[in-house]
Amino acid sequence: MNAYQNKRLWKYILLTLAVIIASGSLLYTNYLVRKIAESEHTRAQLWALSLKQSIISDDKDFAYVLAVRDSSIVPAIVTDENGEIQTTKGLDSTKTFIKLDNISESNNKKKLEYDPEYFEHQREIMKSQHEPIKIILPGTGSGENLIYYKDSLLLTRLKLFPYIQLSVIAVFLLIAYTAFNSSRKSEQNQVWVGLAKETAHQLGTPISSLMAWIELLKNKFEAEDDPLMAEMENDVKRLEIVADRFSKIGSTPKLEPHIVYDVVKDFVDYFKVRVNNNISFEMTGNTDLKAGLNIPLFDWVIENLLKNAVNAIDDKGSIKINISTNKVQDQVFIDITDTGKGIPRSKFITIFQPGYTTRKRGWGLGLSLTKRIVENYHSGNIFVRDSELGKGTTFRIILKRIRDEQPTEA
Known part of the structure; x- marks a missing residue:
């Protein structure tokens, strides 16, 4: 196995290790996401039951029920069977306002109104994430109420975290590899240029000697027109060209x-x-x-x-x-x-x-x-x-x- 094949083998080994580490990170994060999602589903069910309990409980238990209900921070929307919003939890409170219906001068009826575009968008998100919880709430008619809920901000961030983490690591490794590779190539080029110029310098002396020996042979044996001498001269000239090539390495x-x-x-x-x-x-x-x-x-x-x-x-x-x-x-x-x-x-x-x-x-x-x-x-x-x-x-x-x-x- 030559040096280039060794280099490729190490690249494949390092790439395999990187894939294993990345896969392990993703699998463990997905495991955590799954566990937190199960926990939030339980909390959403708890909130639904506490909502029902708050309606039927007496004053003595009401504060406790509210405390249990409010301990859940899972964003949720409660609708009736017709899709009309009854109440919400953990969403933007500025998207709702209270309207007073004047029944008489002594009795005003409060009615919550919602920004339809915002809440419809939130409900679509909730639908895409989880099946709604069905529950019958006292005093809301005979139909079922639907409780939509979505992942908490913590869970959402946790889902994105491994991809952000891997992206940052990948960018860092790419920058580090580029810098290291550039430095290594620069060092190799310097070695290459130095070796080439030293080779050209070392070839100079024996080439000059060979030219002189050829001239002596011509004179001694009167071989000016000998084709073998011509070929020897061609080879020495070729050596001169080779030396000239090496001397040009590193310059424009x-x-x-x-x-x-x-x-x-x-x-x-x-x-x-x-x-x-x-x-x-x-x-x-x-x-x-x-x-x-x-x-x-x-x-x-x-x-x-x-x-x-x-x-x-x-x-x-x-x-x-x-x-x-x-x-x-x-x-x-x-x-x-x-x-x-x-x-x-x-x-x-x-x-x-x-x-x-x-x-x-x-x-x-x-x-x-x-x-x-x-x-x-x-x-x-x-x-x-x-x-x-x-x-x-x-x-x-x-x-x-x-x-x-x-x-x-x-």
Whole structure:
């Protein structure tokens, strides 16, 4: 199991633990909510019985009955069989007022009136939460009275509490993870830049020595026109380019307009003579499209993709490179297709992650570096356009096209 797979495993473990903790919190809170709801139902029944008792009790017991009744803080509405409100409990008292009906100058009849919109809305809430308690109250006719009640403010808040709690924890963890990840990436980038520049510095001395030794060999054996010497010079020049690549890591490279077809073909011509003769190379497409390129870095991109294509081909196969554009002509497409093993669709994104590799001795940095160069340094995009197991893979690079009249952007 490589480092990337280990990292994913830990992410899944931590996610599983988070889900267990969240589920436990929700289950326990729901248990408390259920118990409090049962308690409030009992209190609502007690209030209904106390209401009935207050009507039929004598003066001696009346104060006690009222005290028992008022101990319940569950909001409630009492209606008759026709739905007319008889009394309420625990609701907004400003929504009711007392109207005096003048029967005679010596006798005034008090009548409670209610804000119909407010109380109807409250009753609908109560209906949605609990079945009404049916009770017959003395002096209100032969029909049943209905007592509607709803959850107390405490119970309502308790129901919302776990979701608020989990939301706050999630936001906190997201902020903490983002800050930690940003700090870690910044540290990794600093290490990466330092290592790259040190590598370029270390390569400088042996490359200079190799150039000198080649010149001595030419003079000693009079091999100025020897093709082997020419290839050795090409390899030393390639080492110079590699050192130059590493020296550019961490700095903003200068992009210049180049014909994409020519740049890619130059590297393919260098690369194909250094691989198995059973692998054929083919270049097709538009030969006039321009894009802003830093050639040493962009050659690195093509090199990594071609090396992956060669490694994917077991014995014999082909690699095709096609240069094209889209209908609106503002982008350049570079498609690199091989006839290798193919990539599972589930790995289309993960192959660009640092540390991901299918080779025993691979570091898993090639495609990650390729993506960084294309997206961060060339403002382009790279992805797996298509792949089928056993048939091959197509990588696509997208670059912004530069027309002759457009200024070059660094």
